Amino acid sequence: MTQLTGIALLGAGRMAKVHASAIRQAGGQIVAVYDPVSAAADAMAAETGAAVASSAAAAINHPQVDAVVIATSSDTHVELIIAASHAGKPVLCEKPLASSLADARRCIEIIGSEAAQRVFLGFNRRFDRGHASVRHAVQAGEIGRLEQLTITSRDPFPPPLEYIPRSGGLFRDMMIHDFDMARGIVGKEFVSVTAHGSSIIDPEIGRLGDVDTASVTLLAEDGTLVTILNSRRCSYGFDQRIEAFGSSGMVMSDNPRQSGFTRYSPNAPGCAAPILEFFMERYGPSYVEEMRLFLECAQSGKPMPVNALDGLKAALLAEAATESLRLGKTLHLTGLDQEFHHA
Secondary structure (H helix, E strand, C coil): CCCCCEEEEECCCHHHHHHHHHHHHHCCEEEEEECCCHHHHHHHHHHHCCEECCCHHHHHCCCCCCEEEECCCHHHHHHHHHHHHHCCCCEEEECCCCCCHHHHHHHHHHHHHHHHCCEEEECHHHHCHHHHHHHHHHHCCCCCCEEEEEEEEECCCCCCHHHHHHHCCHHHHCCHHHHHHHHHHHCCCEEEEEEEEECCCCHHHHHCCCCCEEEEEEEECCCCEEEEEEECCCCCCCEEEEEEEECCEEEEECCCECCCCEEEECCEEEEECCECCCHHHHHHHHHHHHHHHHHHHHHHCCCCCCEHHHHHHHHHHHHHHHHHHHHCCCEECCCCCCCCCCC
């Protein structure tokens, strides 16, 4: 089989730069790039040696393009996935699948469930070594029956205030990763969602209609309880941990440290180096592993390890959490076609 390397990169912003680096490290080559901001596209092309396409369609249909990586704004994901799927190109799309549950459903309806399984959804945290080790240990039965799962995700700083109104809200923008992690580790469908949230870090975030501090409890169909804790600010770094507790033990994915240095003294008995502060320090290797797997699956035809259907199910949980917070009560889940009534 011919080695698949030719990539169309749609987008040239911050996340596109992350994916461009991952493509290079995973052995791919960007041959076409498109961004509506021409200066950004030109800069990406100069850095990667790619051709600047006149449109997303031109990039997707470039004769040397074997696969498409979408790293544009969330509200453009669906149309680009549809275009790439109709062109018969494997797709890796940065999360989320869509900016709303309705658009996520529309995407699956248009491309079909079979094509949806050829869309690799960019839930990179599945491929973090520590997090993946927790999933493998749980699935191998190393801690007996899984009873409780706790996922902690705290960012060093809140996003700019101008980002909040177009983010979709904390549950759709930030906690979406954790909903996917919960699904991947528990391996069961969830039957209820209970969300709590407040804006105690910056009241202005609350005035803009979002929360900056949140917790969600998920109840799985087998009784497993999942607790997800999110904060838009963390004074000691980028706090990313998972704890899985079972009938015969517990496994954890802890925060990597800036170094292996530990100080022992009367005033610091076992004081370790600080945890990592930035998301690329913490998750950079996971993006490379994600891209490596995408290229491997795209070339071999093997199933994508996380696909657009997973993106739809995570979007449903985010929508349910948003509704639970609005109503102030537990929301019971009835299926992928469940309707929600919040604005």
